[in-house]
Amino acid sequence: MEIKDITFAYQDKVVRLHGIETGITPGKITTILGPNGSGKSTLLGVLTNNLAPQKGKVILDGKVIKQYKPKELAKKLGVVHQQNSAPSGMTVEKLVYYGRLPHKQAFTQHGDKDAEKVAWALERTGLIEKRHAPLDNLSGGQQQRAWIAMALAQDTPYLFLDEPTANLDIFYQYEILELVKELCKEEGLTIVMVLHDINQAVQYSHEIIAMKNGRIISHGNPRDIVTRQLMQDVYGVNVVVKDDPELGMYIVPIGI
Amino acid sequence: MYKKLISFIAVLGLLLFVSLYSMITGSIEISLRELITGLFTGTNENVEIIKDLRLPRIIIALFAGACLSVSGVLLQAVLRNPLAEPGIIGVSSGAGFVSIVMITFFPTLYFYTPLFSFIGGAAAFLLVYLFAWKSGLDPLRMILIGVAINALFTGLSQLLSAQNASSLMSGISVDASTLTMKTWDDVGIIVLYGTIGLLLSLLLYAWCNHLGLKDKTLRNLGFQVNRARFTISVVAVLLASIATAIAGMFTFVGLLVPHIGRVLVGNDHKVLIPFSALAGALLIVTADTLGRTIMAPIEIPASIIMAVIGGPFLIFLLRKSDRIYGN
Numbered sequence: 001m002e003i004k005d006i007t008f009a010y011q012d013k014v015v016r017l018h019g020i021e022t023g024i025t026p027g028k029i030t031t032i033l034g035p036n037g038s039g040k041s042t043l044l045g046v047l048t049n050n051l052a053p054q055k056g057k058v059i060l061d062g063k064v065i066k067q068y069k070p071k072e073l074a075k076k077l078g079v080v081h082q083q084n085s086a087p088s089g090m091t092v093e094k095l096v097y098y099g100r101l102p103h104k105q106a107f108t109q110h111g112d113k114d115a116e117k118v119a120w121a122l123e124r125t126g127l128i129e130k131r132h133a134p135l136d137n138l139s140g141g142q143q144q145r146a147w148i149a150m151a152l153a154q155d156t157p158y159l160f161l162d163e164p165t166a167n168l169d170i171f172y173q174y175e176i177l178e179l180v181k182e183l184c185k186e187e188g189l190t191i192v193m194v195l196h197d198i199n200q201a202v203q204y205s206h207e208i209i210a211m212k213n214g215r216i217i218s219h220g221n222p223r224d225i226v227t228r229q230l231m232q233d234v235y236g237v238n239v240v241v242k243d244d245p246e247l248g249m250y251i252v253p254i255g256i
Numbered sequence: 257m258y259k260k261l262i263s264f265i266a267v268l269g270l271l272l273f274v275s276l277y278s279m280i281t282g283s284i285e286i287s288l289r290e291l292i293t294g295l296f297t298g299t300n301e302n303v304e305i306i307k308d309l310r311l312p313r314i315i316i317a318l319f320a321g322a323c324l325s326v327s328g329v330l331l332q333a334v335l336r337n338p339l340a341e342p343g344i345i346g347v348s349s350g351a352g353f354v355s356i357v358m359i360t361f362f363p364t365l366y367f368y369t370p371l372f373s374f375i376g377g378a379a380a381f382l383l384v385y386l387f388a389w390k391s392g393l394d395p396l397r398m399i400l401i402g403v404a405i406n407a408l409f410t411g412l413s414q415l416l417s418a419q420n421a422s423s424l425m426s427g428i429s430v431d432a433s434t435l436t437m438k439t440w441d442d443v444g445i446i447v448l449y450g451t452i453g454l455l456l457s458l459l460l461y462a463w464c465n466h467l468g469l470k471d472k473t474l475r476n477l478g479f480q481v482n483r484a485r486f487t488i489s490v491v492a493v494l495l496a497s498i499a500t501a502i503a504g505m506f507t508f509v510g511l512l513v514p515h516i517g518r519v520l521v522g523n524d525h526k527v528l529i530p531f532s533a534l535a536g537a538l539l540i541v542t543a544d545t546l547g548r549t550i551m552a553p554i555e556i557p558a559s560i561i562m563a564v565i566g567g568p569f570l571i572f573l574l575r576k577s578d579r580i581y582g583n
Contacts, residue, residue: 050472070480081472087465087468088523
Protein backbone atom coordinates (compact mmCIF):
# COMPACT_ATOMS: atom_id res chain seq x y z
CA MET A 1 0.00 0.00 0.00
CA GLU A 2 1.39 3.36 -1.04
CA ILE A 3 0.38 6.63 0.56
CA LYS A 4 1.08 9.65 -1.62
CA ASP A 5 1.08 13.24 -0.42
CA ILE A 6 -2.08 13.00 1.69
CA THR A 7 -3.50 16.27 2.99
CA PHE A 8 -6.67 16.14 5.02
CA ALA A 9 -8.89 18.57 6.94
CA TYR A 10 -12.34 18.11 8.47
CA GLN A 11 -15.12 20.64 7.84
CA ASP A 12 -13.49 23.00 10.35
CA LYS A 13 -10.67 23.50 7.80
CA VAL A 14 -7.95 22.77 10.36
CA VAL A 15 -5.41 20.67 8.50
CA ARG A 16 -4.98 17.36 10.32
CA LEU A 17 -2.60 15.65 7.90
CA HIS A 18 0.15 17.52 6.06
CA GLY A 19 1.39 15.82 2.88
CA ILE A 20 1.74 12.34 4.35
CA GLU A 21 4.04 10.23 2.19
CA THR A 22 4.77 6.65 3.17
CA GLY A 23 3.99 3.00 2.51
CA ILE A 24 2.76 -0.09 4.31
CA THR A 25 4.90 -3.22 3.96
CA PRO A 26 2.83 -6.28 3.06
CA GLY A 27 2.82 -9.19 5.48
CA LYS A 28 4.07 -7.07 8.39
CA ILE A 29 2.58 -5.39 11.46
CA THR A 30 2.80 -1.62 11.24
CA THR A 31 1.83 0.49 14.23
CA ILE A 32 0.97 4.17 14.10
CA LEU A 33 2.07 5.96 17.26
CA GLY A 34 1.66 9.52 18.43
CA PRO A 35 0.12 11.75 21.07
CA ASN A 36 -3.58 12.72 21.08
CA GLY A 37 -4.39 14.93 18.12
CA SER A 38 -1.32 13.83 16.17
CA GLY A 39 -3.53 12.60 13.34
CA LYS A 40 -2.98 8.87 13.76
CA SER A 41 -6.63 7.88 13.75
CA THR A 42 -7.27 10.38 10.95
CA LEU A 43 -4.55 8.70 8.90
CA LEU A 44 -6.15 5.32 9.58
CA GLY A 45 -9.48 6.80 8.45
CA VAL A 46 -7.93 7.94 5.17
CA LEU A 47 -6.19 4.60 4.58
CA THR A 48 -9.49 2.74 5.06
CA ASN A 49 -11.42 5.10 2.77
CA ASN A 50 -13.60 6.40 5.58
CA LEU A 51 -12.22 9.92 5.15
CA ALA A 52 -11.63 11.46 1.74
CA PRO A 53 -8.38 13.44 1.59
CA GLN A 54 -8.41 16.89 -0.04
CA LYS A 55 -5.14 16.09 -1.74
CA GLY A 56 -3.12 12.99 -2.48
CA LYS A 57 -4.05 9.36 -2.90
CA VAL A 58 -3.79 5.94 -1.35
CA ILE A 59 -2.86 3.16 -3.76
CA LEU A 60 -3.74 -0.42 -2.95
CA ASP A 61 -2.55 -3.19 -5.26
CA GLY A 62 -1.91 -0.71 -8.06
CA LYS A 63 -5.28 1.02 -7.85
CA VAL A 64 -6.34 4.19 -6.05
CA ILE A 65 -8.67 3.13 -3.21
CA LYS A 66 -11.28 5.72 -4.16
CA GLN A 67 -11.72 3.96 -7.51
CA TYR A 68 -12.57 0.58 -6.01
CA LYS A 69 -16.21 -0.43 -5.93
CA PRO A 70 -17.32 -0.53 -2.27
CA LYS A 71 -17.57 -4.32 -2.20
CA GLU A 72 -14.28 -4.83 -4.03
CA LEU A 73 -12.48 -2.66 -1.50
CA ALA A 74 -14.20 -4.53 1.33
CA LYS A 75 -12.68 -7.74 -0.03
CA LYS A 76 -9.22 -6.17 0.23
CA LEU A 77 -9.28 -4.49 3.60
CA GLY A 78 -11.08 -5.15 6.84
CA VAL A 79 -11.34 -2.59 9.62
CA VAL A 80 -11.98 -2.86 13.35
CA HIS A 81 -13.06 0.54 14.59
CA GLN A 82 -12.47 1.88 18.04
CA GLN A 83 -16.08 2.34 19.06
CA ASN A 84 -18.51 -0.22 17.83
CA SER A 85 -22.13 -0.83 18.47
CA ALA A 86 -24.59 -3.50 17.48
CA PRO A 87 -28.32 -3.80 18.10
CA SER A 88 -29.18 -5.50 21.37
CA GLY A 89 -29.69 -9.22 21.11
CA MET A 90 -27.17 -9.60 18.26
CA THR A 91 -25.33 -12.89 18.67
CA VAL A 92 -21.60 -13.33 18.06
CA GLU A 93 -22.21 -15.56 15.08
CA LYS A 94 -24.66 -13.15 13.47
CA LEU A 95 -22.17 -10.35 13.86
CA VAL A 96 -19.37 -12.40 12.33
CA TYR A 97 -21.63 -13.23 9.38
CA TYR A 98 -21.72 -9.51 8.64
CA GLY A 99 -18.11 -9.96 7.58
CA ARG A 100 -19.42 -12.00 4.65
CA LEU A 101 -21.48 -9.09 3.34
CA PRO A 102 -18.95 -8.04 0.67
CA HIS A 103 -18.93 -11.59 -0.69
CA LYS A 104 -22.69 -11.89 -0.87
CA GLN A 105 -25.02 -11.03 -3.72
CA ALA A 106 -28.14 -9.10 -2.78
CA PHE A 107 -31.17 -11.26 -1.87
CA THR A 108 -29.16 -14.47 -1.63
CA GLN A 109 -28.54 -16.74 1.33
CA HIS A 110 -25.19 -17.51 2.89
CA GLY A 111 -23.44 -20.57 1.43
CA ASP A 112 -20.96 -23.18 2.60
CA LYS A 113 -17.97 -20.95 1.90
CA ASP A 114 -19.46 -18.31 4.21
CA ALA A 115 -20.11 -20.84 6.98
CA GLU A 116 -16.56 -22.11 6.62
CA LYS A 117 -15.02 -18.63 6.86
CA VAL A 118 -17.21 -17.69 9.82
CA ALA A 119 -16.24 -20.89 11.63
CA TRP A 120 -12.59 -20.17 10.92
CA ALA A 121 -12.87 -16.59 12.19
CA LEU A 122 -14.62 -17.75 15.36
CA GLU A 123 -12.01 -20.42 15.89
CA ARG A 124 -9.09 -18.04 15.38
CA THR A 125 -10.50 -15.62 17.91
CA GLY A 126 -11.43 -18.35 20.40
CA LEU A 127 -15.14 -17.62 20.27
CA ILE A 128 -16.49 -20.95 19.03
CA GLU A 129 -18.15 -21.68 22.36
CA LYS A 130 -19.64 -18.20 22.53
CA ARG A 131 -21.04 -18.23 19.01
CA HIS A 132 -24.67 -18.19 20.09
CA ALA A 133 -24.19 -15.76 23.00
CA PRO A 134 -25.61 -12.25 22.63
CA LEU A 135 -22.87 -9.66 22.26
CA ASP A 136 -24.08 -7.70 25.29
CA ASN A 137 -23.35 -10.68 27.54
CA LEU A 138 -19.65 -10.82 26.62
CA SER A 139 -16.71 -9.21 28.42
CA GLY A 140 -14.95 -6.24 26.82
CA GLY A 141 -12.12 -8.47 25.60
CA GLN A 142 -14.50 -10.99 24.08
CA GLN A 143 -16.48 -8.24 22.38
CA GLN A 144 -13.32 -6.84 20.85
CA ARG A 145 -12.44 -10.32 19.60
CA ALA A 146 -15.92 -10.65 18.12
CA TRP A 147 -15.40 -7.47 16.10
CA ILE A 148 -11.99 -8.74 14.98
CA ALA A 149 -13.66 -12.02 14.00
CA MET A 150 -16.11 -10.07 11.86
CA ALA A 151 -13.25 -8.37 10.03
CA LEU A 152 -11.48 -11.75 9.65
CA ALA A 153 -14.58 -13.29 8.10
CA GLN A 154 -14.26 -10.60 5.46
CA ASP A 155 -11.26 -12.64 4.31
CA THR A 156 -9.08 -9.67 3.40
CA PRO A 157 -5.30 -9.48 3.03
CA TYR A 158 -5.24 -6.19 4.96
CA LEU A 159 -6.53 -5.68 8.50
CA PHE A 160 -6.73 -2.26 10.14
CA LEU A 161 -7.29 -1.87 13.87
CA ASP A 162 -7.98 1.46 15.54
CA GLU A 163 -6.75 1.26 19.15
CA PRO A 164 -7.74 -2.39 19.56
CA THR A 165 -6.57 -2.46 23.18
CA ALA A 166 -8.35 0.69 24.37
CA ASN A 167 -10.47 0.27 27.49
CA LEU A 168 -9.36 -3.30 28.05
CA ASP A 169 -7.70 -4.80 31.14
CA ILE A 170 -4.05 -5.61 30.64
CA PHE A 171 -4.68 -9.35 30.23
CA TYR A 172 -7.12 -8.72 27.40
CA GLN A 173 -4.77 -6.16 25.86
CA TYR A 174 -2.07 -8.81 25.51
CA GLU A 175 -4.60 -11.38 24.39
CA ILE A 176 -5.55 -9.10 21.50
CA LEU A 177 -1.92 -8.30 20.65
CA GLU A 178 -0.99 -12.00 20.66
CA LEU A 179 -3.91 -12.65 18.34
CA VAL A 180 -2.71 -9.91 16.01
CA LYS A 181 0.78 -11.38 16.00
CA GLU A 182 -0.53 -14.87 15.17
CA LEU A 183 -2.74 -13.54 12.39
CA CYS A 184 0.25 -11.85 10.79
CA LYS A 185 2.57 -14.82 11.18
CA GLU A 186 0.23 -17.72 10.46
CA GLU A 187 -2.30 -16.20 8.08
CA GLY A 188 0.04 -13.76 6.38
CA LEU A 189 -2.18 -10.75 7.03
CA THR A 190 -0.85 -7.24 6.62
CA ILE A 191 -1.79 -5.42 9.80
CA VAL A 192 -1.94 -1.70 10.46
CA MET A 193 -2.96 -0.54 13.91
CA VAL A 194 -3.03 2.48 16.13
CA LEU A 195 -1.73 1.95 19.66
CA HIS A 196 -1.16 4.15 22.69
CA ASP A 197 1.32 2.03 24.58
CA ILE A 198 4.88 2.49 23.29
CA ASN A 199 6.20 -0.72 24.82
CA GLN A 200 3.40 -2.75 23.24
CA ALA A 201 4.10 -1.09 19.92
CA VAL A 202 7.82 -1.88 20.14
CA GLN A 203 7.15 -5.45 21.21
CA TYR A 204 4.57 -6.36 18.59
CA SER A 205 5.38 -4.27 15.52
CA HIS A 206 7.69 -4.83 12.61
CA GLU A 207 7.45 -1.18 11.73
CA ILE A 208 6.44 1.96 13.58
CA ILE A 209 5.13 5.18 12.11
CA ALA A 210 5.61 7.97 14.67
CA MET A 211 3.39 11.01 14.11
CA LYS A 212 3.05 14.47 15.55
CA ASN A 213 0.87 17.40 14.49
CA GLY A 214 -0.26 15.67 11.33
CA ARG A 215 3.24 14.82 10.13
CA ILE A 216 5.29 11.66 10.15
CA ILE A 217 8.34 12.19 12.35
CA SER A 218 9.87 8.81 11.77
CA HIS A 219 9.03 5.48 10.12
CA GLY A 220 10.94 2.24 10.42
CA ASN A 221 11.94 -0.74 12.49
CA PRO A 222 11.31 -0.03 16.21
CA ARG A 223 14.90 -0.94 17.07
CA ASP A 224 16.20 1.66 14.67
CA ILE A 225 13.85 4.53 15.25
CA VAL A 226 12.64 4.43 18.85
CA THR A 227 15.19 6.55 20.69
CA ARG A 228 15.26 8.89 23.63
CA GLN A 229 15.32 11.79 21.19
CA LEU A 230 12.28 10.53 19.22
CA MET A 231 10.22 10.16 22.40
CA GLN A 232 11.20 13.67 23.40
CA ASP A 233 10.25 15.01 19.94
CA VAL A 234 6.98 13.15 19.59
CA TYR A 235 5.57 12.99 23.12
CA GLY A 236 7.69 15.58 24.93
CA VAL A 237 8.46 12.90 27.51
CA ASN A 238 11.85 12.06 28.94
CA VAL A 239 12.47 8.33 28.68
CA VAL A 240 15.16 5.76 29.23
CA VAL A 241 15.49 3.24 26.42
CA LYS A 242 16.88 -0.07 27.62
CA ASP A 243 17.83 -3.17 25.76
CA ASP A 244 17.71 -6.34 27.79
CA PRO A 245 18.95 -9.64 26.36
CA GLU A 246 15.90 -11.41 27.77
CA LEU A 247 13.19 -8.76 27.57
CA GLY A 248 14.27 -7.12 24.36
CA MET A 249 13.95 -3.41 24.02
CA TYR A 250 11.82 -1.46 26.49
CA ILE A 251 11.12 2.13 27.33
CA VAL A 252 10.62 3.63 30.76
CA PRO A 253 9.22 7.17 30.97
CA ILE A 254 10.94 9.11 33.74
CA GLY A 255 9.51 12.61 33.53
CA ILE A 256 8.75 15.52 31.28
CA MET B 257 -38.97 -18.81 19.54
CA TYR B 258 -42.32 -19.84 21.03
CA LYS B 259 -42.95 -16.29 22.14
CA LYS B 260 -42.69 -15.08 18.55
CA LEU B 261 -44.95 -17.81 17.23
CA ILE B 262 -47.55 -17.27 19.94
CA SER B 263 -47.44 -13.51 19.36
CA PHE B 264 -48.07 -14.00 15.65
CA ILE B 265 -50.90 -16.46 16.16
CA ALA B 266 -52.50 -14.26 18.81
CA VAL B 267 -52.37 -11.16 16.61
CA LEU B 268 -53.71 -13.01 13.58
CA GLY B 269 -56.53 -14.56 15.59
CA LEU B 270 -57.51 -11.26 17.14
CA LEU B 271 -57.31 -9.55 13.77
CA LEU B 272 -59.73 -12.02 12.24
CA PHE B 273 -62.05 -11.87 15.23
CA VAL B 274 -62.15 -8.08 15.46
CA SER B 275 -62.61 -7.65 11.72
CA LEU B 276 -65.57 -10.01 11.65
CA TYR B 277 -67.03 -8.56 14.83
CA SER B 278 -66.63 -5.10 13.36
CA MET B 279 -68.59 -6.14 10.26
CA ILE B 280 -71.62 -7.44 12.15
CA THR B 281 -71.77 -4.74 14.83
CA GLY B 282 -73.07 -1.21 14.67
CA SER B 283 -76.27 0.54 13.70
CA ILE B 284 -77.23 -2.55 11.73
CA GLU B 285 -76.69 -5.76 13.65
CA ILE B 286 -76.70 -9.14 11.93
CA SER B 287 -75.44 -12.61 12.76
CA LEU B 288 -72.25 -14.04 11.38
CA ARG B 289 -74.22 -16.63 9.42
CA GLU B 290 -76.37 -13.95 7.80
CA LEU B 291 -73.24 -12.04 6.91
CA ILE B 292 -71.51 -14.96 5.25
CA THR B 293 -74.54 -16.20 3.32
CA GLY B 294 -75.36 -12.60 2.40
CA LEU B 295 -71.88 -11.97 1.06
CA PHE B 296 -72.12 -15.02 -1.20
CA THR B 297 -75.70 -14.72 -2.38
CA GLY B 298 -76.05 -10.92 -2.46
CA THR B 299 -79.73 -11.13 -1.50
CA ASN B 300 -79.64 -9.77 2.06
CA GLU B 301 -80.29 -6.04 2.06
CA ASN B 302 -78.51 -5.42 5.35
CA VAL B 303 -75.43 -7.18 4.08
CA GLU B 304 -75.49 -5.00 0.98
CA ILE B 305 -75.51 -1.90 3.17
CA ILE B 306 -72.67 -3.27 5.24
CA LYS B 307 -70.75 -4.01 2.06
CA ASP B 308 -71.20 -0.46 0.87
CA LEU B 309 -70.58 1.41 4.10
CA ARG B 310 -68.88 -0.71 6.70
CA LEU B 311 -66.56 -2.95 4.73
CA PRO B 312 -64.61 -0.15 3.00
CA ARG B 313 -64.08 1.46 6.33
CA ILE B 314 -62.75 -1.75 7.86
CA ILE B 315 -60.39 -2.43 4.98
CA ILE B 316 -59.09 1.13 5.13
CA ALA B 317 -58.57 0.88 8.89
CA LEU B 318 -56.60 -2.35 8.42
CA PHE B 319 -54.37 -0.91 5.72
CA ALA B 320 -53.86 2.44 7.42
CA GLY B 321 -52.74 0.67 10.60
CA ALA B 322 -50.37 -1.63 8.74
CA CYS B 323 -48.88 1.18 6.65
CA LEU B 324 -48.32 3.59 9.54
CA SER B 325 -46.80 0.95 11.79
CA VAL B 326 -44.40 -0.31 9.16
CA SER B 327 -43.54 3.28 8.28
CA GLY B 328 -42.61 3.78 11.93
CA VAL B 329 -40.39 0.69 11.93
CA LEU B 330 -38.60 1.85 8.78
CA LEU B 331 -38.08 5.41 10.03
CA GLN B 332 -36.74 4.14 13.33
CA ALA B 333 -34.24 1.98 11.44
CA VAL B 334 -33.18 4.70 9.00
CA LEU B 335 -32.81 7.41 11.62
CA ARG B 336 -31.56 5.03 14.33
CA ASN B 337 -33.97 6.78 16.60
CA PRO B 338 -36.54 5.00 18.75
CA LEU B 339 -38.71 8.12 18.78
CA ALA B 340 -38.96 8.48 15.01
CA GLU B 341 -42.50 8.12 13.80
CA PRO B 342 -44.27 9.57 10.76
CA GLY B 343 -46.66 11.55 12.97
CA ILE B 344 -44.08 13.01 15.31
CA ILE B 345 -41.48 14.02 12.74
CA GLY B 346 -43.98 15.73 10.48
CA VAL B 347 -44.22 13.29 7.55
CA SER B 348 -47.94 12.71 8.10
CA SER B 349 -48.77 16.38 8.60
CA GLY B 350 -46.73 17.31 5.50
CA ALA B 351 -48.65 14.69 3.54
CA GLY B 352 -51.96 15.87 5.00
CA PHE B 353 -51.24 19.51 4.26
CA VAL B 354 -50.45 18.98 0.60
CA SER B 355 -53.53 16.77 0.14
CA ILE B 356 -55.73 19.43 1.70
CA VAL B 357 -54.24 22.06 -0.56
CA MET B 358 -54.84 19.93 -3.61
CA ILE B 359 -58.40 19.01 -2.68
CA THR B 360 -59.27 22.59 -1.84
CA PHE B 361 -57.91 24.11 -5.00
CA PHE B 362 -58.02 21.24 -7.50
CA PRO B 363 -60.87 18.97 -6.44
CA THR B 364 -60.90 17.25 -9.82
CA LEU B 365 -57.52 15.71 -9.13
CA TYR B 366 -58.95 13.69 -6.24
CA PHE B 367 -57.67 10.38 -7.55
CA TYR B 368 -54.10 11.68 -7.46
CA THR B 369 -54.30 12.61 -3.77
CA PRO B 370 -51.86 9.85 -2.75
CA LEU B 371 -49.28 11.22 -5.14
CA PHE B 372 -49.56 14.73 -3.76
CA SER B 373 -49.52 13.57 -0.20
CA PHE B 374 -46.39 11.58 -1.01
CA ILE B 375 -44.77 14.78 -2.24
CA GLY B 376 -45.83 16.55 0.96
CA GLY B 377 -44.58 13.74 3.17
CA ALA B 378 -41.28 13.56 1.33
CA ALA B 379 -40.83 17.33 1.58
CA ALA B 380 -41.43 17.27 5.34
CA PHE B 381 -39.01 14.37 5.79
CA LEU B 382 -36.36 16.09 3.69
CA LEU B 383 -36.70 19.26 5.74
CA VAL B 384 -36.26 17.34 8.99
CA TYR B 385 -33.28 15.49 7.58
CA LEU B 386 -31.58 18.61 6.21
CA PHE B 387 -32.09 20.75 9.30
CA ALA B 388 -31.11 18.00 11.71
CA TRP B 389 -28.01 16.94 9.80
CA LYS B 390 -24.87 18.35 11.28
CA SER B 391 -22.09 15.87 10.52
CA GLY B 392 -24.39 13.10 11.69
CA LEU B 393 -27.92 12.87 13.00
CA ASP B 394 -28.26 13.78 16.63
CA PRO B 395 -31.39 11.94 17.83
CA LEU B 396 -32.59 14.71 20.11
CA ARG B 397 -32.11 17.53 17.60
CA MET B 398 -33.85 15.47 14.98
CA ILE B 399 -36.94 14.92 17.09
CA LEU B 400 -37.10 18.59 18.05
CA ILE B 401 -36.86 19.67 14.42
CA GLY B 402 -39.47 17.06 13.54
CA VAL B 403 -41.80 18.43 16.18
CA ALA B 404 -41.31 21.92 14.76
CA ILE B 405 -41.97 20.79 11.18
CA ASN B 406 -45.01 18.88 12.37
CA ALA B 407 -46.35 21.95 14.18
CA LEU B 408 -45.78 24.05 11.07
CA PHE B 409 -47.68 21.77 8.70
CA THR B 410 -50.45 21.05 11.20
CA GLY B 411 -50.88 24.79 11.68
CA LEU B 412 -50.97 25.44 7.96
CA SER B 413 -53.58 22.71 7.49
CA GLN B 414 -55.75 24.11 10.26
CA LEU B 415 -55.45 27.55 8.76
CA LEU B 416 -56.67 26.26 5.46
CA SER B 417 -59.51 24.21 6.91
CA ALA B 418 -60.65 27.09 9.12
CA GLN B 419 -60.84 29.24 6.03
CA ASN B 420 -63.10 26.92 4.10
CA ALA B 421 -64.74 24.98 6.87
CA SER B 422 -67.70 23.85 4.83
CA SER B 423 -66.00 22.88 1.60
CA LEU B 424 -64.94 19.56 0.16
CA MET B 425 -62.98 18.31 3.13
CA SER B 426 -64.43 14.83 3.06
CA GLY B 427 -61.18 12.93 2.73
CA ILE B 428 -58.87 14.55 5.18
CA SER B 429 -59.44 15.94 8.58
CA VAL B 430 -56.63 17.80 10.21
CA ASP B 431 -56.02 16.35 13.61
CA ALA B 432 -58.29 13.39 14.03
CA SER B 433 -59.44 10.59 11.85
CA THR B 434 -62.96 9.31 11.83
CA LEU B 435 -62.83 6.97 8.85
CA THR B 436 -66.44 7.75 8.00
CA MET B 437 -67.75 8.20 4.47
CA LYS B 438 -65.23 5.89 2.87
CA THR B 439 -65.95 4.49 -0.57
CA TRP B 440 -64.65 1.55 -2.56
CA ASP B 441 -62.60 4.06 -4.59
CA ASP B 442 -60.68 4.93 -1.42
CA VAL B 443 -60.23 1.24 -0.73
CA GLY B 444 -58.81 0.71 -4.21
CA ILE B 445 -56.21 3.43 -3.70
CA ILE B 446 -55.03 2.38 -0.27
CA VAL B 447 -54.97 -1.33 -1.16
CA LEU B 448 -52.96 -0.69 -4.32
CA TYR B 449 -50.32 1.67 -2.94
CA GLY B 450 -50.36 0.11 0.53
CA THR B 451 -49.69 -3.36 -0.83
CA ILE B 452 -46.83 -2.07 -2.95
CA GLY B 453 -45.32 -0.26 0.03
CA LEU B 454 -45.73 -3.19 2.38
CA LEU B 455 -44.21 -5.65 -0.09
CA LEU B 456 -41.25 -3.33 -0.68
CA SER B 457 -40.71 -2.97 3.05
CA LEU B 458 -40.62 -6.77 3.43
CA LEU B 459 -37.87 -6.87 0.82
CA LEU B 460 -35.91 -4.24 2.73
CA TYR B 461 -35.72 -6.12 6.03
CA ALA B 462 -32.05 -7.06 5.66
CA TRP B 463 -31.03 -3.45 5.00
CA CYS B 464 -32.99 -2.32 8.06
CA ASN B 465 -31.09 -4.88 10.11
CA HIS B 466 -27.76 -3.73 8.69
CA LEU B 467 -28.45 -0.17 9.79
CA GLY B 468 -28.18 -1.36 13.38
CA LEU B 469 -24.41 -1.18 12.87
CA LYS B 470 -22.50 2.09 12.62
CA ASP B 471 -22.11 3.80 9.26
CA LYS B 472 -18.34 3.45 9.21
CA THR B 473 -18.53 -0.26 10.03
CA LEU B 474 -21.03 -0.76 7.21
CA ARG B 475 -18.96 1.26 4.78
CA ASN B 476 -15.94 -0.92 5.48
CA LEU B 477 -18.12 -3.94 4.72
CA GLY B 478 -18.77 -2.47 1.28
CA PHE B 479 -22.38 -1.66 2.13
CA GLN B 480 -23.75 1.46 0.47
CA VAL B 481 -25.28 3.07 3.51
CA ASN B 482 -26.72 6.14 1.83
CA ARG B 483 -28.38 4.20 -0.94
CA ALA B 484 -30.05 1.93 1.61
CA ARG B 485 -31.11 4.88 3.74
CA PHE B 486 -32.61 6.66 0.78
CA THR B 487 -34.55 3.62 -0.44
CA ILE B 488 -35.94 2.78 2.98
CA SER B 489 -36.92 6.43 3.54
CA VAL B 490 -38.83 6.56 0.25
CA VAL B 491 -40.83 3.46 1.20
CA ALA B 492 -41.47 4.80 4.72
CA VAL B 493 -42.74 8.11 3.37
CA LEU B 494 -44.88 6.34 0.77
CA LEU B 495 -46.54 4.22 3.45
CA ALA B 496 -47.20 7.12 5.79
CA SER B 497 -48.47 9.36 3.00
CA ILE B 498 -50.91 6.87 1.56
CA ALA B 499 -52.34 6.18 5.00
CA THR B 500 -52.70 9.88 5.72
CA ALA B 501 -54.21 10.64 2.33
CA ILE B 502 -56.98 8.10 2.75
CA ALA B 503 -57.47 7.69 6.49
CA GLY B 504 -56.32 11.02 7.92
CA MET B 505 -53.91 11.74 10.72
CA PHE B 506 -53.04 9.01 13.18
CA THR B 507 -50.15 10.07 15.32
CA PHE B 508 -48.57 7.67 17.74
CA VAL B 509 -49.43 4.39 15.99
CA GLY B 510 -46.03 4.31 14.25
CA LEU B 511 -44.38 4.65 17.63
CA LEU B 512 -46.63 2.41 19.65
CA VAL B 513 -46.86 -0.65 17.42
CA PRO B 514 -43.14 -1.10 16.60
CA HIS B 515 -42.26 -0.86 20.28
CA ILE B 516 -44.86 -3.44 21.20
CA GLY B 517 -43.40 -5.51 18.37
CA ARG B 518 -39.85 -5.18 19.68
CA VAL B 519 -40.92 -6.38 23.11
CA LEU B 520 -42.87 -9.34 21.73
CA VAL B 521 -40.86 -10.52 18.71
CA GLY B 522 -37.45 -8.81 19.00
CA ASN B 523 -35.40 -6.47 16.86
CA ASP B 524 -34.96 -8.64 13.76
CA HIS B 525 -36.77 -6.75 10.99
CA LYS B 526 -37.53 -9.97 9.14
CA VAL B 527 -40.06 -10.68 11.90
CA LEU B 528 -40.66 -7.16 13.19
CA ILE B 529 -41.94 -5.73 9.88
CA PRO B 530 -44.68 -8.32 9.22
CA PHE B 531 -45.61 -8.40 12.89
CA SER B 532 -45.95 -4.61 13.04
CA ALA B 533 -48.11 -4.64 9.93
CA LEU B 534 -50.53 -7.11 11.53
CA ALA B 535 -50.49 -5.50 14.96
CA GLY B 536 -50.99 -2.03 13.47
CA ALA B 537 -53.95 -3.26 11.43
CA LEU B 538 -55.41 -4.83 14.55
CA LEU B 539 -54.93 -1.69 16.61
CA ILE B 540 -56.69 0.69 14.24
CA VAL B 541 -59.53 -1.61 13.32
CA THR B 542 -60.13 -2.21 17.04
CA ALA B 543 -59.98 1.50 17.80
CA ASP B 544 -62.38 2.29 14.97
CA THR B 545 -64.84 -0.44 15.96
CA LEU B 546 -64.85 0.72 19.56
CA GLY B 547 -65.12 4.33 18.44
CA ARG B 548 -68.31 3.77 16.54
CA THR B 549 -69.97 1.38 18.98
CA ILE B 550 -69.31 2.33 22.59
CA MET B 551 -71.17 5.64 22.52
CA ALA B 552 -73.37 5.06 19.49
CA PRO B 553 -74.78 6.94 17.72
CA ILE B 554 -71.96 9.37 18.59
CA GLU B 555 -68.73 8.41 16.85
CA ILE B 556 -65.45 8.84 18.63
CA PRO B 557 -62.53 9.22 16.19
CA ALA B 558 -60.41 6.09 15.97
CA SER B 559 -57.24 8.07 16.62
CA ILE B 560 -58.60 9.16 20.01
CA ILE B 561 -59.55 5.63 21.04
CA MET B 562 -56.18 4.42 19.88
CA ALA B 563 -54.32 6.96 21.98
CA VAL B 564 -56.41 6.13 25.03
CA ILE B 565 -55.82 2.38 24.88
CA GLY B 566 -52.40 2.50 23.27
CA GLY B 567 -50.67 4.86 25.67
CA PRO B 568 -51.17 2.88 28.86
CA PHE B 569 -50.48 -0.39 27.04
CA LEU B 570 -47.11 0.89 25.82
CA ILE B 571 -46.15 2.06 29.31
CA PHE B 572 -47.15 -1.33 30.70
CA LEU B 573 -45.01 -3.20 28.16
CA LEU B 574 -42.00 -0.93 28.56
CA ARG B 575 -42.13 -1.22 32.33
CA LYS B 576 -42.17 -4.99 31.99
CA SER B 577 -39.29 -5.13 29.59
CA ASP B 578 -35.98 -3.32 29.57
CA ARG B 579 -35.45 -4.05 25.91
CA ILE B 580 -36.42 -0.79 24.34
CA TYR B 581 -34.45 -0.31 21.22
CA GLY B 582 -31.06 -0.68 19.71
CA ASN B 583 -27.95 -0.46 21.72
